[in-house]
Amino acid sequence: RQELYRELRDRPAVTKDNVAIDLNMNAGLLVDLPQLEDSGAAGIGLFRTELQFMVAAAFPRAEAQEALYYDVMAAAGEKPVTFRTLDIGGDKVLPYFKAGFVEENPALGWRAIRLTLDRPALFRTQVRALLKASRGRVLRMMLPMVTQLSEIAEARELIDKEVRHLSRFGHDLPKQLKLGAMVEVPALLWQMDELMKAVDFVSVGSNDLFQFVMAVDRSNTQISNRFDTLAIPFLRVLKQIADAGHRNNTPVTLCGELAGRPISAMVLLGLGYRSISMSPASIGPVKAMMKDLPLGDFSKSLEVLLSSGDVGRDVRQHVMDFAETHGIT
Numbered sequence: 001r002q003e004l005y006r007e008l009r010d011r012p013a014v015t016k017d018n019v020a021i022d023l024n025m026n027a028g029l030l031v032d033l034p035q036l037e038d039s040g041a042a043g044i045g046l047f048r049t050e051l052q053f054m055v056a057a058a059f060p061r062a063e064a065q066e067a068l069y070y071d072v073m074a075a076a077g078e079k080p081v082t083f084r085t086l087d088i089g090g091d092k093v094l095p096y097f098k099a100g101f102v103e104e105n106p107a108l109g110w111r112a113i114r115l116t117l118d119r120p121a122l123f124r125t126q127v128r129a130l131l132k133a134s135r136g137r138v139l140r141m142m143l144p145m146v147t148q149l150s151e152i153a154e155a156r157e158l159i160d161k162e163v164r165h166l167s168r169f170g171h172d173l174p175k176q177l178k179l180g181a182m183v184e185v186p187a188l189l190w191q192m193d194e195l196m197k198a199v200d201f202v203s204v205g206s207n208d209l210f211q212f213v214m215a216v217d218r219s220n221t222q223i224s225n226r227f228d229t230l231a232i233p234f235l236r237v238l239k240q241i242a243d244a245g246h247r248n249n250t251p252v253t254l255c256g257e258l259a260g261r262p263i264s265a266m267v268l269l270g271l272g273y274r275s276i277s278m279s280p281a282s283i284g285p286v287k288a289m290m291k292d293l294p295l296g297d298f299s300k301s302l303e304v305l306l307s308s309g310d311v312g313r314d315v316r317q318h319v320m321d322f323a324e325t326h327g328i329t
């Protein structure tokens with residue numbers, strides 16, 4: 001298989017019926033970067049900036065943040081990189097940063113964009129580091145755990161302030177700034193069109209979205225094994241997001257673990273996703289699946305399942321049967 005993956009690496013990422021798919025990789029540290037070349041990823045769809053904070057003994061200084069972001073972009077060359085702003089709190093704790101209060105439900109608590117908007121100095125330092133590191137380039141930033149559109153507006157205001165500040169002091173700025181939001185909180189599902197208009201792109205964080213849609217703690221295997229990520233209700237949610245993106249001409253991607261498993265990646269393509277981001281080791285297997293996938297036919301069969309009214313249908317089995325019939329391995 002490794003040989004097949006290596007051979008596929010330099011071939012375009014297209015399905016059997018020639019639909020092009022953007023296959024990106026997730027990363028978070030400098031050691032991940034060689035994978036960009038080795039995996040043949042189109043870019044970095046999710047750069048988890050909190051990892052630098054998690055492996056440090058104290059808050060990384062502004063210079064260290066800027067240096068990392070610069071190195072990441074230098075290594076990526078022409079390939080796009082999407083930096084997620086700090087996603088700390090919840091399951092991602094920093095030993096040197098105590099909230100000063102106890103949270104009974106950290107997953108629903110003071111985390112990600114909620115925390116950074118409450119600590120604007122932290123957010124602005126990171127944004128400034130990103131802006132300085134990406135002089136002359138396109139800077140793609142995305143906000144984690146957005147719940148309401150006002151958070152995007154608030155973040156944008158802080159970003160604009162940094163842009164003004166830097167340009168006043170004669171710094172080179174990115175040639176373009178793109179701001180995206182992660183779809184991880186179900187409340188966004190009822191403001192999809194407004195969300196799509198408020199940002200330049202959207203990325204589905206299916207790990208958290210599944211946790212919140214199904215009310216299933218993502219780290220509790222006692223219950224999580226009970227629920228299938230390919231359950232029809234959840235697939236309807238994912239389809240709703242892809243459709244809203246198409247309707248509003250806003251690029252939509254998905255960067256949760258679902259993207260990296262060939263069977264679920266197949267489903268994502270069937271639902272209309274044309275860009276996904278996964279761990280680098282998954283790119284080969286997903287590309288291998290794609291080369292044998294007649295996406296048009298598969299989408300139609302999935303559409304029938306999703307609208308059949310039998311919401312308990314075993315989609316996973318259906319997809320595996322389809323894969324077997326079509327020689328997809």
Ligand code: PEP
Nearest residue numbers: 205206207208255256257
């Ligand atoms: C997600 O929630 O799907 C995601 C990509 O973010 P993380 O796994 O870092 O929470």
Ligand code: MG
Nearest residue numbers: 184205207208
């Ligand atoms: Mg998440």
